[in-house]
Amino acid sequence: MGKVIAVANQKGGVGKSTTAVNLASCVAEEGKKVLILDLDPQGNTTSGYGISKRSVEKSVYDLLIGKSPTKECIISTEFHVDVIPSNIQLSGAGIELVNMERREKRLREALAQVAADYDYIFIDCPPSLDLLTLNGLCASDSVLIPIQCEYYALEGLSELMSTLKTVRKMYNRYLEIEGVVFTMYAGRLNLTLQVVEQVKQFFGDKVYKTTVPRNVRLSEAPSYGQPINYYDRSSKGCEAYRAMAKELLENNR
Numbered sequence: 569m570g571k572v573i574a575v576a577n578q579k580g581g582v583g584k585s586t587t588a589v590n591l592a593s594c595v596a597e598e599g600k601k602v603l604i605l606d607l608d609p610q611g612n613t614t615s616g617y618g619i620s621k622r623s624v625e626k627s628v629y630d631l632l633i634g635k636s637p638t639k640e641c642i643i644s645t646e647f648h649v650d651v652i653p654s655n656i657q658l659s660g661a662g663i664e665l666v667n668m669e670r671r672e673k674r675l676r677e678a679l680a681q682v683a684a685d686y687d688y689i690f691i692d693c694p695p696s697l698d699l700l701t702l703n704g705l706c707a708s709d710s711v712l713i714p715i716q717c718e719y720y721a722l723e724g725l726s727e728l729m730s731t732l733k734t735v736r737k738m739y740n741r742y743l744e745i746e747g748v749v750f751t752m753y754a755g756r757l758n759l760t761l762q763v764v765e766q767v768k769q770f771f772g773d774k775v776y777k778t779t780v781p782r783n784v785r786l787s788e789a790p791s792y793g794q795p796i797n798y799y800d801r802s803s804k805g806c807e808a809y810r811a812m813a814k815e816l817l818e819n820n821r
Contacts, residue, residue, distance in 0.1 A: 569683045569684055570601070570603070570683050570684070570685070570686035570687050570688055570689045571687070571688055571689070571709050571710070571820060572679060572683070572688075572689045572691065572707055572708045572709050572710075573688065573689070573690050573691070573708060573709065573710050573711070573712055573746050574690075574691045574693050574704045574705055574707075574708040574710070574711045574712070575587055575588040575591075575690060575691065575692050575693060575711075575712050575714065576691075576693040576701060576704065576705065576711050576712075576713065576728070577695065577713055577714055577715065577724065577725075577728060578695055578696055578697045578701070578724060578727060578728055578731070579695060579716075579720070579721060579724035580695035581695075581716070582695075582714050582715060582716040582721065582751055582752075583714050583716065583751030583752060583780065584692065584693070584695065584714050585608065585610075585612035585613050585616065585692050586616075586751070586780075586786060586790075587712070587714045587749060587751060587780070587809075587812075588604060588613055588690055588691075588692035589604070589612075589613050589616035589617065589692075589790070589795050590786070590789075590795050590796045590797070590805070590806075590809040591690070591712075591809055591812055591813055591816070592604040592649050592688070592690045592795075593647050593648075593649055593795030593796075593797055593798070593809075594795075594797055594809045594810045594812070594813035595687075595688055595813045595816065595817065596647065596648045596649045597648070597797055597810070597813070598813055598814070598817055600687040600688055600817070601685065601686045601687045601688075602648070602649045602650070602686060602687065602688050602689075602690070603642065603649070603650045603651075603652065603682065603685075603686045603688075603689045603690070604617075604649055604650070604651055604652070604689070604690045604691075604692065605628060605651075605652040605675075605679070605689065605690070605691045605692070606628060606651065606652065606653055606654035606692050607628060607654065607658075607675070607691050607692055607693050607694060607700050607701070607703070607704050608654060608658075608692055608693065608694040608695070608700075609654060609655075609656060609658040609659035609661075609694065609700075610654075610694070611653065611654040611655055611656075611658075612692070612790065613651070613654070613692040614651065614653040614654050614655070615790060615793060616789075616790045616793070616794075616795065617645050617647060617649065617651050617793065617795070618645065618646075618792075618793025618794060619643060619645070619651060619653050619793070621653070621654070621655040621656070622655070624643075624653045624654075624655050626640055626641045627641060627652070627653050627654055627655050627657060627658065628641065628652050628653065628654050628658060629654070629655070629657040629658045629660075629661050631652065631675075631678045632658075632661050632665065632674050632675060632678070632703070633661065633664055633665075633668075633674075634674070637681060638652070638678045638679065638681040638682050639681065639682060641653075642682070647794070647795055647798060649795075650686075658700070661699075661700065662698050662699045662700055665699050665703075666699070671699065671703075672699065672702050672703055672706050672739055673703070673706055673707075673739070674703055675691075675703035675704060675706065675707040676703070676706050676707035678707075679707050691704045691707065691708060693705070697727070697728075697731050701731075702735065702739070705731075705732070705735045705739075705740060705743060706735065706739045706740045708740070708743060709742065709743070709744065710743065710744040710745065710746035711732065711743065711744075711745055711746055712746040712747055712748075712749060712816075713725070713728065713745070713747070713748045713749065714749045714750075714751045715748055715749065715750055715751065715763075715767060716750075716751055716752050717750055717751075717752065717753055717754070717759065717760040717763045717764060718759065718763065719759065719763070721763065722763060722766060722767070725767070725770075732745070745771070745774050746774075746816070746819075747774050747775065747776045747816070747819070748767060748771050748774055748775045748776065749776045749778070749779075749780065749812065750764060750767075750775075750776070750779040750780065751779075751780045752780070752781075752782050753779040753780055753781050753782070754781070754782060776812060776815055777815060778808060778811040778812040778815050779808065780805065780808045780809065780812070781804050781805070781808060783803060783804050783805035783808075785799065785800040785803035785804075785805050785806070786803070786805035788800075789805075796809055797809065797810065
């Protein structure tokens with residue numbers, strides 16, 4: 569059975585989709601069988617793998633409402649990562665799910681159909697704490713939290729921890745914290761160092777040693793529909809996500 573990892577933070581602009589796309593690709597580069605599921609209606613992970621959102625015939629929306637079996641929604645890519653894509657249809661799924669039975673466990677039941685086919689399944693959750701994110705957390709074994717090194721990130725983190733506590737209590741008592749990852753890291757700034765110190769005090773050894781720097785190549789890669797380890801293998805961003813992939817695999821030995 570593959571390990572299911574949600575990449576989640578309800579605060580937008582923290583590098584969540586960037587982390588999901590590039591970490592999944594670098595884990596696949598290490599020889600693992602990887603599936604990534606785009607649970608965000610914006611579809612950034614989908615386009616990050618060069619998939620046109622407009623041309624998607626079956627998406628995570630079809631999977632959640634029970635219109636299509638999971639295997640029919642999977643797209644194989646040239647990057648050795650399988651993708652369950654998203655498009656704008658997903659934005660209405662939250663309303664449709666409200667009246668469905670076992671609404672918070674629909675994704676969990678859908679992924680159970682293919683979990684044995686993969687070593688790792690990553691879920692890119694939307695930047696909110698809605699029914700879609702709840703499905704992502706209920707379906708996961710652990711949650712990876714990207715944090716931007718700024719003051720407001722700490723405020724958002726406390727809300728996320730409260731949500732995780734509720735999810736554990738009501739829906740998924742086995743949900744663990746996979747780790748906390750610092751993105752857009754600028755080590756020379758005092759604020760960065762202060763935020764890092766506070767987060768380390770709270771999470772201890774759950775904080776990843778690997779940090780992701782601000783990097784132009786990381787920003788460019790999505791517009792070419794490529795993960796960073798295909799777009800620019802020599803960039804600082806690629807080095808960071810490769811190191812993060814190795815750290816994740818080491819933690820899960």
